[in-house]
Amino acid sequence: MNEKAKKIVKKIFISAATLGIALMLISGCSRREGSAGSDQSLITIKGSDTMVHLASSWAETFMKQNPDIEVSVTGGGSGTGIAALLNGTTDICAASRKIKNKELQLALQKNIHPNEITVAKDGIAVVVNPDNPVGELTLEQLSRIFTDKSFRWNDVGGPDEPIIVLSRESSSGTYVFFQEMVLKKQDFMQDAKLMPATSAIIQSVSTDKLAIGYVGLGYALAAKDKVKIIAVKADDNSPAVMPSDQTVKSGQYPIARPLFMYLNGEAEGTVKKFIDFCLSTAGQAVVTETGYVAVR
Amino acid sequence: MKAIWKEKAIKLMLFATASTSILIVIGIFVFVGKEAGHFAVEPGLKELLGSRWIPVSFQKESFGLLPLITGSLLVTALATALTIPFGVGAAVYIAELARPTEREILKPFIEILAGIPSVVIGFFGLVVLVPLIKSVFNLSTGLTALAGAVLLALMAIPTVVSISEDAIRSVPASYKAASLALGASKMQTIWKVTVPAALPGIVAAVMLGIGRVIGETMAVMMVTGNAAVITASPFDSVRTMTATIAAEMGEVAFGSIHYRALFCVGIVLLLATFGLNIIAQKFLKKYRMG
Numbered sequence: 001m002n003e004k005a006k007k008i009v010k011k012i013f014i015s016a017a018t019l020g021i022a023l024m025l026i027s028g029c030s031r032r033e034g035s036a037g038s039d040q041s042l043i044t045i046k047g048s049d050t051m052v053h054l055a056s057s058w059a060e061t062f063m064k065q066n067p068d069i070e071v072s073v074t075g076g077g078s079g080t081g082i083a084a085l086l087n088g089t090t091d092i093c094a095a096s097r098k099i100k101n102k103e104l105q106l107a108l109q110k111n112i113h114p115n116e117i118t119v120a121k122d123g124i125a126v127v128v129n130p131d132n133p134v135g136e137l138t139l140e141q142l143s144r145i146f147t148d149k150s151f152r153w154n155d156v157g158g159p160d161e162p163i164i165v166l167s168r169e170s171s172s173g174t175y176v177f178f179q180e181m182v183l184k185k186q187d188f189m190q191d192a193k194l195m196p197a198t199s200a201i202i203q204s205v206s207t208d209k210l211a212i213g214y215v216g217l218g219y220a221l222a223a224k225d226k227v228k229i230i231a232v233k234a235d236d237n238s239p240a241v242m243p244s245d246q247t248v249k250s251g252q253y254p255i256a257r258p259l260f261m262y263l264n265g266e267a268e269g270t271v272k273k274f275i276d277f278c279l280s281t282a283g284q285a286v287v288t289e290t291g292y293v294a295v296r
Numbered sequence: 297m298k299a300i301w302k303e304k305a306i307k308l309m310l311f312a313t314a315s316t317s318i319l320i321v322i323g324i325f326v327f328v329g330k331e332a333g334h335f336a337v338e339p340g341l342k343e344l345l346g347s348r349w350i351p352v353s354f355q356k357e358s359f360g361l362l363p364l365i366t367g368s369l370l371v372t373a374l375a376t377a378l379t380i381p382f383g384v385g386a387a388v389y390i391a392e393l394a395r396p397t398e399r400e401i402l403k404p405f406i407e408i409l410a411g412i413p414s415v416v417i418g419f420f421g422l423v424v425l426v427p428l429i430k431s432v433f434n435l436s437t438g439l440t441a442l443a444g445a446v447l448l449a450l451m452a453i454p455t456v457v458s459i460s461e462d463a464i465r466s467v468p469a470s471y472k473a474a475s476l477a478l479g480a481s482k483m484q485t486i487w488k489v490t491v492p493a494a495l496p497g498i499v500a501a502v503m504l505g506i507g508r509v510i511g512e513t514m515a516v517m518m519v520t521g522n523a524a525v526i527t528a529s530p531f532d533s534v535r536t537m538t539a540t541i542a543a544e545m546g547e548v549a550f551g552s553i554h555y556r557a558l559f560c561v562g563i564v565l566l567l568a569t570f571g572l573n574i575i576a577q578k579f580l581k582k583y584r585m586g
Contacts, residue, residue, distance in 0.1 A: 079549050103549075164437045169522070169543040170352040185354035193439050193521035193533050196543055200422060200518055207427045210436055 040270040043071045047081020047094035048173050050216060051259055054120060054290050055094050061286055062277050069270055078173045085262055086110055091271050093262040096122065096173035115263045119278050121293040123248035123256040124178060125220035127202070127227040129209045134158045136231040136240035139182055139254060145212060146178075147186050153210065165192040166201050166213035177257050178214055202227055214255075217243050218291020248293045259292065328566065331559035339553060344560055349524040349535070351544060351554045359557040361564060363524040367441070367534035368568075371516060374445030374530055375452060375509045380502060382449065383456030384491075387498075390457070391464040392486050403458075410454030418518035421447045426519055435531055439521030442530040447515045452505035459504060463497020464490060503576035510569055513538040537561050 045055050052075040059071035073094075081093035082103050099107075099114055107114050126142060128134060134156055137145075144151045145163055154160045167188055168175045179185065195201045201213040206226040220229050220243070231240035234254040247253035267275050277283050284294040335341070346360025386406070390399055421443055429446075430438030467490050475485040491498070513536075521533025522543070541558050548555045 083550050162436055171544050171548065176352065179352075179354065187350055187353050187355055190348065190350075190525050191523050191533075193437070193523050194535070194543070195522070196517045196539075203422055204426070204437075204439065208430070208437055 041069055043069065043092065043270055043274055044090045045071065045073045045092045045094055045261075046076060046084045046090040047262075048078040048096040048259070049075040050096045050122065050173055051094040054259070054287065054292055057286050057290050058274075058278055058283060061282065062274055065277075066273070069273075071274065077171055082114075082262065085114065085264060086112055088112070088264075091263070092274070095260045095262055096257065097176055098260070099262060112264045115265055115267070117261045117263070117267075117275060117279075118258045118295055119261050119275075120259045120284075120287045121248055121256055121295055122259055123217035123243040123253055123293065124174060124181075124214050125217050125243045126212065126214050126230040126232060126255070127205050127220055127223075128212050128230060129205055129207075130226070130228045131209050132158060132228060134230070135228075136233060138233040138236060140235065142182050142232070143184060143186070146183055146192065147189050149189050149191055161210050164208055164211040165189065166204055166211055167192045167194050168198070168201070168214075169194045169196055174214070174216065178255070181255055181257070182214075216291070217248065217293070221291060245288065245293050249295075256293075258295070325566070328559050328562050331556050332563045335553065335556035335560050341560075344557070347526055349540070351548075351557065357554065359553070359560075361537075361561060363526045364535055364537045364540050364561060365564065366526050366528075367520070367524070368510065368536045368538070368565075370441050370528065370530070370534055371444045371448065371520065371536055372506065372509050374441060375448035376502070376506055378445060378449035379452045379456055379505050379509075383453045383501070383505065384460055384498060386453070386457045387460035387464055387501075388486060388491065391461045392490065406454050406457050409450065410458075414451065414512060414515045415518075417447055417450060418515035421515060421519040433531060437521070437533070439519060439533050440531050441520055441527075441534045444516040444520040444534070444536070445530065447519060448509045448512055451512060451515065452509050455508060456501045456505040459501035460494065460498045463494040463501065466497070467493045500576060503572060507569060507572060510565070510572070511538060513542045517542060537565050541565075 045059070052073060055073045059073050063069065063071055078093075078095040078097050081090065081095055082099055084090040085093040086103070086107050093114075099116070104114065126137065132153075134153065137156060141156050145156070146165055146167070152160065152162055165188075167178075170176075175188075179188065193204075195204065195213070198215045198219045201215055202219065202223045205211045205213050206223070212230075215223075220227065229242060231242045232254055233240045241247050241253045243253045243255070248256045261275065261278070263271060263275070266272075279296055281296075284296050287294045335343075343359050344361045346358050347362045348358040348360045349363050350356075350358045386402075390402055394402060425446060426438035426443050428438070429435065429440060429443050433442075471489055471493055472485055475489040476482075480488065516536050517539035520536065520539070522535045522539055523533045524535040524540075525532065527534065541561055544554070545558055548558060
């Protein structure tokens with residue numbers, strides 16, 4: 001390396017060090033600002049993408065009643081939310097699945113005690129194209145459809161055509177729930193098409209005669225005129241049940257899940273006020289409005 | 297004395313801002329490499345050679361990169377094959393044959409195409425292109441590698457057109473005059489003189505276009521169906537590396553094997569674009585020498 005090049009490299013490192021120090025100073029300042037959240041005029045909620053809409057509707061109504069409190073809602077997924085709870089970067093974690101054992105152990109190591117509160121319920125609707133003659137399926141048949149490549153529509157009383165299987169991405173809480181509840185923990189077949197969003201599933205099912213997919217009940221009801229909702233039988237002898245508020249609440253519809261909020265320990269102060277609001281009549285009315293099922 | 301110091305300080309600051317990009321590139325390589333390195337230790341790089349990508353499973357998770365790499369390759373190759381004739385053809389027409397009014401209409405429209413956000417293009421693809429491909433090719437679904445490639449070509453074409461057009465227009469007029477004076481027709485001049493003279497610029501344009509194609513995520517994710525299968529058929533659905541990272545990074549547990557596997561995907565992508573850049577540079581150099 002010649003002298004000139006050496007000089008330039010030296011210069012780069014000096015300026016880098018300067019810049020690094022400057023950045024550190026800046027981030028140090030902003031962190032101090034961030035910790036203002038602990039004085040409880042700000043509540044942060046982080047977690048499930050399924051629940052973002054619900055949580056922000058709650059936050060909006062709550063902030064109207066309590067103008068001095070600010071509620072900030074972010075998505076990212078249930079796993080992200082739980083990680084944030086463990087790291088102490090969020091007050092409330094919204095989760096569309098139960099906390100896993102591994103995560104619970106990690107929490108206890110960090111002296112955090114996740115407190116689980118069921119705030120709403122969500123049904124998962126199976127949807128097909130409106131032109132599809134199939135109207136009801138058993139859980140067993142659904143499981144075969146989503147795992148077995150050779151399973152065709154004529155195996156469930158439809159036309160002699162292949163089935164186009166649509167699923168959510170593996171990052172979705174709905175994916176994991178469907179896998180556990182309907183597929184009985186088997187893997188989805190490799191040919192299943194993974195769609196990045198619920199709207200993409202609705203769109204594809206509405207144009208694809210041979211497609212089948214699953215979406216949250218709220219989304220399915222909102223798109224009722226574009227897709228056909230399948231009635232699900234728990235087994236061969238049970239009656240076929242259409243998903244609805246009543247059937248999810250009563251437990252008759254078999255593909256339903258609770259939605260949770262996790263806190264660290266018992267709720268106190270502003271956080272308790274917010275949780276109490278979510279479970280109140282007004283809060284549960286918001287649940288129904290946003291397309292989920294109330295628990296109280 | 298004071299003024300000199302001030303000037304030196306300002307100069308140093310400007311130098312610092314200019315060299316940040318180098319540091320950021322190094323930083324990205326170090327950080328991504330570090331996380332991927334953990335994967336190399338546990339469970340080992342052999343895991344990446346598998347042919348199944350099943351990151352979330354109650355049975356056994358597999359992190360084989362092959363379906364993702366072949367998926368990216370297939371979509372990129374198809375998109376490049378579509379981009380070159382359309383992009384270069386359009387550039388030749390605009391630069392050499394179009395009347396001034398035509399050029400004034402064509403150029404801004406092509407540039408608007410470049411400015412459309414990829415999510416919007418993806419949504420257009422999902423609503424318009426996917427059903428179209430399905431009915432034209434009589435497939436059971438239009439969510440295919442081909443749909444992704446067409447959208448990517450749409451995004452790459454503006455880059456290719458505007459850079460190749462510049463290259464073609466900067467060919468000295470004397471070349472063309474000499475060719476015409478020797479009795480060559482207009483078409484002969486374009487294909488035998490102007491385009492070969494502009495070739496380095498056109499190659500650079502295509503390389504930049506491919507660069508955008510490999511790194512593009514959102515539009516592809518919406519229309520390719522994202523099934524992690526190994527295939528060479530444009531009518532099958534594929535899962536690209538970029539879509540995998542974008543779709544799975546949000547939910548993955550920090551520090552898990554899956555998290556590290558995604559960084560390995562990132563490394564493969566980084567190396568691919570890096571390699572492409574080096575090839576493009578070599579190409580350009582060779583033509584400039586000649």
